Amino acid sequence: MRKFLLALSACAVMFSSSAFAEPVTLRAISAFPPNLEFTKQFQAFIDRVNRAGEGVVKIQFVGGPEVIPPQQQDTALRNGVFDMQMGPASYYNGIVPEADALFGANVGPVQAREDGAVELLNDIWRKKLNAQFIGWQSGGIPFYVYLTDPPKMSGKGVLDLTGIQLRSTPAYREWFEALGGNNVMLQTSEMFTAMERGVVRGLGWPAISFTDIGVHKFLKYRVAPPVWQLDLVIIMNGRKWDGLSPEAKQVIEKAAIEHEKATQRDFAAIRDRETKILEQSGIQTVEVDNPALHLKIAHDLVWDRLASRDPSNVEMLKSKLYKE
Template identity: 40%
Template sequence: MAQHLWRRAIGYAVLGSLLACGAAQAEDRLRAIVAYQSQYFYAKTFATFVEKLNAAGKGVVQIQVVGGPEAIPPFEQADAVRTGVVDMLYAPGTYYLGLIPEADAVAASSITPMDARADGAFEILRKPFAAKMNVEILGVVPGGVPFNIFLKEEPKIGADGVPDLTGVKLRGSPTQRDFLTQVGATFVQIPLPETYTALERGVVDGMATPIVGVMDLGWDKFLKYRIEPGVFQTDNMIYVNLDKWNALSEESRKILKQIAEEQERESYDFAQEVIQNEKAALAERGMKAIELSTEGAEKYKRIAQDAIWGRLEKNDPTYYEELRSKLDR
């Protein structure tokens, strides 16, 4: 009897070891949601990240994109990743300023995401994003793409060299609200998929948006003028639900970090090339660039920067000084 029990115990131990080994080798899987329509430049950038990650993480960690704005409206996606409805989100942080005011610092940054990471700003940002949005930030993909104001009609330029957009209805995201109103525009917030129709029907007279993607979605059919220079920079980030992140294997987390950092660098460089190509293509299609004077451009950019940093200081000053000292140069 004792020998029988001993053999059973050995059998259970072996079985337990095999199960544990199988569990250790199980592939981690993350369900991702994207804020953009699939044909948009930024959605394609994230798709490249997913492709690279799935190749490098085969057998260890994989990402499945389960939908975009058609599945969950973009401004509701932060709650989806915060609560674990999805494991991963790719979206602009400034879509969710009510939840995470520190997202403003990413858009207001005047340095590259790689420099921000090397200088420690990224580590500062991780704290509020973890506490308020329940996410780990993997990277800014791509950074360095400025926002321009695009218009149907040629803009007025004030005596100070700054555009006077009084009475002009502009579509924008929460990022640009304060800036646009300070240059006289009427801010209009509408979902990205509805922008084409809004331009077509005259609901808006233009928009503040990165140059990359304007042709992808056909907006250049209506937009004929672009104010230069651009301001801010894109703040599209890859987030992972923090509970999911902590449950991943160490190897999975290592692969995710590595591929995200690679895509951060590569997408930045690629975006700079795309920007120049887009400008040339838009010029060929008849779009005119309105170049501000040197003095006007500096005032214009400072209005933009101060609008965002001032809003962050007002909404939550906890990390304001630390972030601005590193990111506003």
């Protein structure tokens, strides 16, 4: 009888421990300030995980660039300083050259996942960054060039940026140079002051989260067609991912699939809303004379750059992410 009671007591303790166990808490960071739509959408993903993962897994948002500069976040993630990150893959394409494949894609996240691209990307991210590729927060949103002065065209009918100072990042640098522009490398937080002081006369930016920064008040023209695609990804420290329970992994994976679909819908609505704001502020959209060549120059540059850095995965990635 005593043995039976002891066994019963042990079972009760085990049940009590599992029933009231604390969920695993993951610390997450964004490459962008909290007021930008990119971070707001990441917060929506976090909320989705926290609702579905109650009692199992929880994500705590710890902040943005004010915590760790964006270009240092990949190293911090790899070293386990925090567990999850959302930001442009192009910020660490020196470590993972295949980040360019997302930037140069013309296939959206939902189709990319269906075609097996996410599985391939995850294999690459694990090998090169010790990171689990969770999701691609793109929404199919492309990039425009914005200018304060009327755009000029080259003899081939594409944008001519000769002599123009442009706010730039590693993602734009080679394209702006190919079009004759001068790159001024600035963080997002420095854009407003640079435009206000006339340090730069234009910039590249996606079709959303533009009015959040307020620089549209200095600009007059938007050059079309847009190129590329947002390369915002959600990634997680590989060791931390491996240590999660199967249930926690399932919660995060399901949330990522739902999030990719949601951002496609939400970003489209935001894009339409912001386009109206830009039009109301007097920004004119100017189509280049040769749109096909404009697109080809931009996309070929990205894929050629990837091939020169690491050709091992180029053809497979291009077959899944770029449809000619």
